[in-house]
Amino acid sequence: MTPGAIAIRALIIGFIISLAVITGFAYTTLLERKVLARLQHRVGPNRAGYIPIPWRGGEKRLLGGFMQPAADAVKLFMKEDPTPAKVDRVTYNIAPMLAVIPAILILAVIPWAPAFRLGPWRFTPYFAVAPGINVGVLFILAVTSISVYGVILAGWASNSKYAVLGGIRASAQMISYELALGIIVLIPIMMANSMNLGDIVEAQRPVWFIFIQPLAAIVFFIAALAELQRAPFDLLEAEQELSAGFNVEYAGMRFGMFFMAEYMKMISLSAIFSTFFLGGYGGPFVDRLPWLGFIYIILKIIFCLVLMIWIRASLPRLRYDQLMGFGWKGLLPIAVLNFIITAVLIVMAEEGTLAPLLDTVRQFFIG
Amino acid sequence: MPSAVNINWYIALSSILFTIGVLGVLLRRNAIILFMSVELMLNSANLLFVAFARHLGQLDGQVLVFFVITVAAAEVAVGLALIVAIFRTKKSINIDEINLLKG
Amino acid sequence: MIHPIPFLLLAAVAVAAALGMLLSHNAVHSALYLVLNFITVAIFYLALNAPFIAMVQVTVYAGAIVVLFLFVIMLLGAERLRSPVDEVRGPERFHRYTAILLALVLVGVAAYLLFQGGVDMTGVDTTAGATLDASPQALGLALFQSYVFPFQVTGVLLLAAIAGVVIFGHTKKRGEDNA
Amino acid sequence: MNTFNLAPLILILPVIGLLLNGLFGRRFVEANPANGERLTGWLASLMTIGAFLVSLSLFLSLLAHGFEPIIVPLFNWIDIPSADFLVNWAMQVDTLSVTMMLVVTGVGSLIHIYAIGYMHGDPDFSRFFTYLNLFIFFMLILVSGSSYLVMFVGWEGVGLCSYLLISFWWARLDKNGVPANANAGRKAMIMNRIGDFGVILAMILLFWTFGTLDYQAVFSGAVEMFEANHMVAFGGLSVPLPTVLTAVTALFLLGVTGKSAQIPLYTWLPDAMAGPTPVSALIHAATMVTAGVYLLVRSNVLYEIVRTSGATILGLISTPNLVAWVGALTAFFAALIAFSQNDIKKVLAYSTVSQLGFMVAAAGSGAYVAAMFHLVTHAFFKALLFLGSGSVIHGMEHGHHHLAHAGHGATHTDDDGFDPQDMRYMGGLRRRMPTTFIVYLIGSLALAGIIPLAGFWSKDEILLHDQTYATPIFIVLAIAALGTAFYVARQLIMVFFGKPRHAAAEHAAESPALMTTPLVVLAGLTVFGGLLNLPYLTRAMAEANHNHPAGIFLMLESWLEHSLASFELAEEGILALPRTPVYLSLLVAGISTALAVGGLLLGYLVYRGRPRTSSEPDRLARTPIWWWSVLPLNSLYMKGFVPLFNRFSVWLADKVDWAFWHDFVHDRVIRDIFVTGAEFSANVLDAQGVDGVVNGAGKTTQRLARGLRLTQTGYARTYALAVLLGAVGLLVYFLFMAG
Incomplete structure (x- = not known):
């Protein structure tokens, strides 16, 4: 393919994925509200948009609330969007965008399904950075690492004490947990012997990595929750301490963009988690019907989302020092140890020293 | 206009960036911006390393960049810790007010 | 390129x-x-x-x-x-002009060299770089084979940096406690 | 892939630890005593643990690469082209050196961790750990060097560390106002110099003969010359190779007697107990003192050539046999001297001398694997015993402090002459310090040679070999083993059983977990260490396997034989290495078990419940009456042999060992010469000669500095500008003027 064709393909795929994720984001909010409501014995949004069942006199409704996201969006767009005085105007305005962009960018390297043919066209349903040489995982790390800018700049530019404190807390938290995340990511890379996410998915064909490396998966999931700043790590939104943290001065759609960024990042990190540990698009019959991959990965993403919501409903919020202590003294050492042990075992297995060693140990004890 | 740029273009770009970094170190008084300028200088050197790696078809340039980035990270961590320490005692990070070395 | x-x-x-x-x-x-x-x-x-x-x-x-x-x-x-265009005092003015002058000399030298013909490109296969395997694997092998000692030294350097930063942070805290 | 390239790390890691601790440790500790101690202690420990992990990876790499020795070159150390003299600083990674590395770093790590607890609160905490890392560094140079010269650097270095650590508390004076610790350090230093002199001479001879000091070149050259009946020319004199090698090996033996504390140079080791207990455990039991054994095993080819050729010293005895006899006699006499010691650490010190004698005897009689095996197991259980004794001392001191602070009577102040190391003040500690007691018991039984603890297997292997090799040596060693069991029993009973004989012992407390954890680990190693080189169970089994290692049997031998060239050369028929099948001989094992049990029993009978008070004279000096009625034989023994023997051992200890050898020869003759020389160089050469030059240089510098100071404005920008000016200037110069 010529560079032009690659660019056009990337644009088209990118457009489709972005659209899908924006819709997905909207319905993730609905999913969260619904699931939370059920967990708290409530009904949740059920007014905006429903299909009445006529023969029950319109009392029973199907799909209650499925228009709620649209209503929310309309509300956010219609709201007055004041800019507080003495903010740093340029930074104040670009901060929400800087929050949204990385959340979408991550999805650029997720493999949605195996390569397949549809009529005359051959589809590789993901966009690789720098075609030919795959650094997909590094791309994810790079993008997550710059996603902190939206938060930190929003906090600073608002010229408000609460916002600055929230921003600093958020950035410290994100940087701390990114470390554990970055190290844990190395484990699927080592197991698959590739930085290509497609290869990582293919390597999980016999067995998902979550079953080989359950500890790594758990650490990854926790670090992802912290990276997302969701409960129980949602300190920067701790109303009691900081009102709403870094986005306290934002309103209207600019606030909506932070909201959007959070839910999109939920989707992206769920997608990454599914790819790294849950076998990605893999599943039964994917070999013959590649489009099933889309369904599998979306199901896995929804599973992760529901898990996150469930956790939010179940666990209380951590204190700030507990949060930092847990990240640096708990997750990071576990991640490093897990990484080292995995590396040693892999090298020993490749060298052929593992089997003789195990043999010697067995002989020693059994004879 | 030639159809593709060659190594000399990168040398030009790199030296301009480097000079801007030098000027930053010499003209600014905010110690943090001084550090940023140093990073810019390192970065211009890195760019040239990678350009030469591409030019000569050898990987060593990229390996060196890797080391430079690592060292830069360490340098910034220590430097900023120093700045914070100095700020705590002198309540200023204006490098013109930090002249205890005066003979 | x-x-x-x-x-x-x-x-x-x-x-x-x-x-x-x-x-x-x-x-x-x-x-x-x-x-x-x-x-x-x-x-x-x-x-x-x-x-x-x-x-x-x-x-x-x-x-x-x-x-x-x-x-x-x-x-x-x-x-x-402080903004960079504050009042300029005695020795600082000298510094500033010297600095700008030297910067101009630096750019001038570079420009002169480039107009002289720049880097001698005879005998260099400039196409090799495009096909050079710069994948993480290749880079990792280079790092762990030819550059393993510098790599270790870098590790020590990072360790030293961590120790340094911790010490800076630590002494301050104790000073506050004493006060 | 292999990890041999990581080998230099094993030296680099301790250096990092020692530099950091040496430069900053004091400041850390002074800034924040609790955290600073933890920081410096764990830093040193982690560096040693790191070295251990590297050794482990070297071990695995050797395993994966068929045990082939690898030489990892570091740099050219001495290069004199005109003399054709080139010494590479290279590391020899083979099974022998890796065994030593594992022992040094493994036991070393445990002792480092233990020392964090033991040295807690010492004002020189960081200095101690700096020295420990320095020691680990030199010890690893010693075992990893690929030539005699590199090994000698480590050899001297560990001597230096030994000196530094023995006199660690150099300022302390004993009751008579004598700086005993400093003197002990000096003694160790000087004694070792005598041995080192031998090693230097031996190296000169080797270099003269072979033109190199690399192990591999020397050994292969020696074998070639030996096969060709080569004559070595010394000026006009032409000497056969075995004669030269006899001289070399005898001189090496001198070095070994110094470093490994054999007769006649053993006396520094008991004095070395003045150092902190972790040092005694690490340097003076587990690692440094085994350097001599390592030298013997490393030079096995040279000794075997001498043995094969039949060359003797003045027609009397060949050097390997001399080595064996020196070892056996040391084992015997040191065990006897241990009977009359009351200091808990001195007993262990003489015991170490005795056990080193076993190793040296084994190496001399050709049982190199057995020597190494005993070296390893001894490292485990003797480190355990020393650390355990440290724990006991710690507990006693704790009890003593407790008394002083609780004000139990005015007599128990800090200066009442109470000695926490004196076993006469102990007793009944098994209740107060249960963990220490159990691990100490395990270590003691291993030392006595009770099956199935590690000490049994390694000692048995030595005895089995010598039983066929030379019966007189076997008998001497067997009696030494009996003596070992006896003093072990004496010590156990005096320390742990009976009733407390001092209020401090009543209030002794168990040591902290930081100290007991390494003890438990070492106890585990002591229990299972025998599996390292498990002998065949019957002779038939050994012969069925052609006396070659198989399966879990003789693992150490199958591992070490790749480093011991004489094994291969013996199979090719070039050397006559005495090898005996290694199996569990009922005769030898029975004798040794009987001796061990008998010794313990004898000790129990003699010392049961004794002494009652701390001032009661030793049981061996008295004759109980009831022995008459029960067992006339015993009373005969108690009446006839015991007093004689007791007098002999007291005489040995007091007169020969202490008065003549320690006090007269060392303290008078050797020390006085040394002190006079030192005073001359300090007062005359240094004070008048060197200082004048130095002060003059200092004044000149000051004057210059006063002038140059004016160029410093203190503005960072000025300096940066100067740098830029220089850079641009150089650029312009090279581009336009130099071309």
């Missing part, structure tokens, strides 16, 4: 960002310009067949180093220390 037009566009962005960093009145803006510069350079790396370095550049420089800068700026409230 890359077509001149995108090169010139990117180079313009890079230089403009660098100048923005130099001339910005606000340290936070300086930092943001610096990020822009770093990301532009990362794109150059992609064009120069160094995707790994490009990603590391973004992760480390943009993701860690500049965040650290912002962190310290916000911590100290040092964004508006």
Whole structure:
């Protein structure tokens, strides 16, 4: 393919994925509200948009609330969007965008399904950075690492004490947990012997990595929750301490963009988690019907989302020092140890020293 | 206009960036911006390393960049810790007010 | 390598960002310009067949180093220390003019060299770089085979940096306790 | 892939630890005593643990690469082209050196961790750990060097560390106002110099003969010359090779007697107990003192050539046999001297001398694997015993402090002459310090040679070999083993059983977990260490396997034989290495078990419940009456042999060992010469000669500095500008003027 064709393909795929994720984001909010409501014995949004069942006199409704996201969006767009005085105007305005962009960018390297043919066209349903040489995982790390800018700049530019404190807390938290995340990511890379996410998915064909490396998966999931700043790590939104943290001065759609960024990042990190540990698009019959991959990965993403919501409903919020202590003294050492042990075992297995060693140990004890 | 740029273009770009970094170190008084300028200088050197790696078809340039980035990270961590320490005692990070070395 | 037009566009962005960093009145803006510069350079790396370095550049420089800068700026409230165009006093004026003069000499030397014909490209196979295997695997092998000692030394350096930072942070805290 | 390239790390890691601790440790500790101690202690420990992990990876790499020795070159150390003299600083990674590395770093790590607890609160905490890392560094140079010269650097270095650590508390004076610790350190230093002199001479001879000091070159050259009946020319004199090698090996033996504390140079080791207990455990039991054994095993080819050729010293005895006899006699006499010691650490010190004698005897009689095996197991259980004794001392001191602070009577102040190391003040500690007691018991039984603890297997292997090799040596060693069991029983009973004989012992407390954890680990190693080189169970089994290692049997031998060239050369028929089948001989094992049990029993009978008070004279000096009625034989023994023997051992200890050898020869003759020389160089050469030059240089510098100071404006920008000016200037110069 010529560079032009690659660019056009990337644009088209990118457009489709972005659209899908924006819709997905909207319905993730609905999913969260619904699931939370059920967990708290409530009904949740059920007014905006429903299909009445006529023969029950319109009392029973199907799909209650499925228009709620649209209503929310309309509300956010219609709201007055004041800019507080003495903010740093340029930074104040670009901060929400800087929050949204990385959340979408991550999805650029997720493999949605195996390569397949549809009529005359051959589809590789993901966009690789720098075609030919795959650094997909590094791309994810790079993008997550710059996603902190939206938060930190929003906090600073608002010229408000609460916002600055929230921003600093958020950035410290994100940087701390990114470390554990970055190290844990190395484990699927080592197991698959590739930085290509497609290869990582293919390597999980016999067995998902979550079953080989359950500890790594758990650490990854926790670090992802912290990276997302969701409960129980949602300190920067701790109303009691900081009102709403870094986005306290934002309103209207600019606030909506932070909201959007959070839910999109939920989707992206769920997608990454599914790819790294849950076998990605893999599943039964994917070999013959590649489009099933889309369904599998979306199901896995929804599973992760529901898990996150469930956790939010179940666990209380951590204190700030507990949060930092847990990240640096708990997750990071576990991640490093897990990484080292995995590396040693892999090298020993490749060298052929593992089997003789195990043999010697067995002989020693059994004879 | 030639159809593709060659190594000399990168040398030009790199030296301009480097000079801007030098000027930053010499003209600014905010110690943090001084550090940023140093990073810019390192970065211009890195760019040239990678350009030469591409030019000569050898990987060593990229390996060196890797080391430079690592060292830069360490340098910034220590430097900023120093700045914070100095700020705590002198309540200023204006490098013109930090002249205890005066003979 | 890359077509001149995108090169010139990117180079313009890079230089403009660098100048923005130099001339910005606000340290936070300086930092943001610096990020822009770093990301532009990362794109150059992609064009120069160094995707790994490009990603590391973004992760480390943009993701860690500049965040650290912002962190310290916000911590100290040092964004508006003094603008660069303050009053200029005696020895400082001398410094400033000498500095600008020397910078001009530096650029002048570079320009002179380039007009002289630049780097001698006879006998260099400039196509080899395009097909050079710069994948993480290749880079890792180079790092762990030819450069294993520097790599270890770098590790020690990082350890020393951690120790240094911890000590700086620590003594201060104790001083506060005593006070 | 292999990890041999990591080998230099094993030296680099301790250097990092020692530099950091040496430069900053004091400041850390002074700034914040609790955290600073933890920081410096764990830093040193982690560096040693790191070295251990590297050794482990070297071990695995050797395993994966068929045990082939690898030489990892570091740099050219001495290069004199005109003399054709080139010494590479290279590391020899083979099974022998890796065994030593594992022992040094493994036991070393445990002792480092233990020392964090033991040295807690010492004002020189960081200095101690700096020295420990320095020691680990030199010890690893010693075992990893690929030539005699590199080994000698480590050899001297560990001597230096030994000196530094023995006199660690150099300022302390004993009751008579004598700086005993400093003197002990000096003694160790000087004694070792005598041995080192032998090693230097031996190296000169080797270099003269072979033109190199690399192990591999020397050994292969020696074998070639031996096969060709080569004559070595010394000026006009032409000497056969075995004669030269006899001289070399005898001189090496001198070095070994110094370093490994054999007769006649053993006396420094008991004095070395003045150092902190972790030092005694690490340097003076587990690692440094085994350097001599390592030298013997490393030079096995040279000794075997001498043995094969039949060359003797003045027609009397060949050097390997001399080595064996020196070892056996040391084992015997040191065990006897241990009977009359009351200091808990001195007993262990003489015991170490005795056990080193076993190793040296084994090496001399050709049982190199057995020597190494005993070296390893001894490292485990003797480190355990020393650390355990440290724990006991710690507990006693704790009890003593407790008394002083609780004000139990005015007599128990800090200066009442109470000695926490004196076993006469102990007793009944098994209740107060249960963990220490159990591990100490395990270590003691291993030392006595009770099956199935590690000490049994290694000692048995030595005895089995010598039983066929030379019966007189076997008998001497067997009696030494009996003596070992006896003093072990005496010590156990005096320390742990009976009733407390001092209020401090009543209030002794168990040591902290930081100290007991390494003890438990070492106890585990002591229990299972025998599996390292498990002998065949019957002779038939050994012969069925052609006396070659198989399966879990003789693992150490199958591991070490790749480093011991004489094994291969013996199979090719070039050397006559005495090898005996290794199996569990009922005769030898029975004798040794009987001796061990008998010794313990004898000790129990003699010392049961004794002494009752701390001032009661030793049981061996008295004759109980009831022995008459119960067992006339015993009373005969108690009446006839015991007093004689007791007098003999007291005489040995007091007169020969202490008065003549310690006090007269060392303290008078050797020390006085040394002190006079030192005073001359300090007062005359240094004070008048060197200082004048130095002060003059200092004044000149000061004057210059006063002038140059003015260029410093203190503005960072000025300096940066100067740098830029220089850079641009150089650029312009090279581009336009130099071209």
